[in-house]
Amino acid sequence: MWDGDDANLDHVSYFLPAPGPNSWKVIVVLEELQVPYEIVSFRFEDVKKKPFIDINPNGRVPAIVDPNNDITLWESGAIITYLIDNYNPKRLITYDTLREKNHLNQWLHFQMSGQGPYWGTAGHFNVLHPLKLPTAIERYNDQVTRVLGVLDEWLEGKEWLVGDKITYADLAWLPWNDRLESVLLCPADDKFAGFPNVKAWHERMASRPSWKKAMETRARLMDEQGLDWHGMPKGIDTMKEYEEKMAADEKAKASK
Known part of the structure; x- marks a missing residue:
């Protein structure tokens, strides 16, 4: 179990597309606990493809790979419970009674x-x-x-x-x-x-500073990926349009 000393701690890799709310549940907990982490952000249309499905066969985010304990986890609730059990030596955001x-x-x-x-x-x-x-x-x-x-x-x-x-x-x-x-x-x-x-x-x-930092990171990732507030590319307003665009992109990619 972590004793709060960052010197001997590797960064936890955290996998997410920027839009989804469930991913940011875990980010704010990581920030509150001050656990070193790195975000591996990818587009929504890749969530059910390799290499991510090698990490989570269910094709849902978020997921973490923690080299400190040699463990891969998915499902946001399971990840939060794991972080609380292993990276919260001072019981900052939990109780043990x-x-x-x-x-x-x-x-x-x-x-x-x-x-x-x-x-x-x-x-x-x-x-x-x-x-x-x-x-x-x-x-x-x-x-x-x-x-x-x-x-x-x-x-x-x-x-x-x-x-x-x-x-x-x-x-x-x-x-x-x-x-x-x-x-x-x-x-x-x-x-x-x-x-x-x-x-x-x-x-x-x-x-809280943890939430403000999380939302600043989300805004940056959304902008880098050209996404609107709802998580779809800017200029697309419905899931049907998004699915048609993804299908057209896949078809164009396959024809090359």
């Missing part, structure tokens, strides 16, 4: 099962799907609202999800909540309307 430790794990799992899938699917039907399907839009927007309600009620009178300090369980919610206006297609000032506790909680996290 039985009750708190398991409550942190509980909220992390709720983020992965509740927030991530619902926010992502709501964003797909609101923004990317070529046809507007009112029943699907209503279904997933309602689920976003429901989960926000759970959080807002829990956070009444509290600053953090567990205990009296920020933890990885809080930080895991940050990237998807940060782009909620893009998911729901609403003004940024209205994305937490009706959920004042969630709004205040989010703002506490978003003001």
Whole structure:
């Protein structure tokens, strides 16, 4: 286990396309723990191709390769748990008491099962799907609202999800909540309307240097790759257009 001394620590390689929220859950934890890392960024259309599928056969990001412990991992929740267990000697963003430790794990799992899938699917039907399907839009927007309600009620009178300090369980919610206006297609000032506790909680996290640095890195990578806010190339607005472009690019590449 790491003792906090960078002198004997190799950089962890972290694989991601720049747009996806799940990748930045891990980046902000790496920043909070001050673990040396290097980003290996690649385009979304390469996520299901070699060499990345040699690292994650499921073809999803993020993934890490850690030479310090000779381990490769994928799934953002698994990576966060690994980092907390192996790179957090001072217990900066966790607890090691039985009750708190398991409550942190509980909220992390709720983020992965509740927030991530619902926010992502709501964003797909609101923004990317070529046809507007009112029943699907209503279904997933309602689920976003429901989960926000759970959080807002829990956070009444509290600053953090567990205990009296920020933890990885809080930080895991940050990237998807940060782009909620893009998911729901609403003004940024209205994305937490009706959920004042969630709004205040989010703002506490978003003001941290770790998050600001992560978002500066994301903006730079997005610009370098010519990507718009939704992760697709600038000038392309729907997933159908993006899929057609990728297919045309592959066809042109094969014909050479």
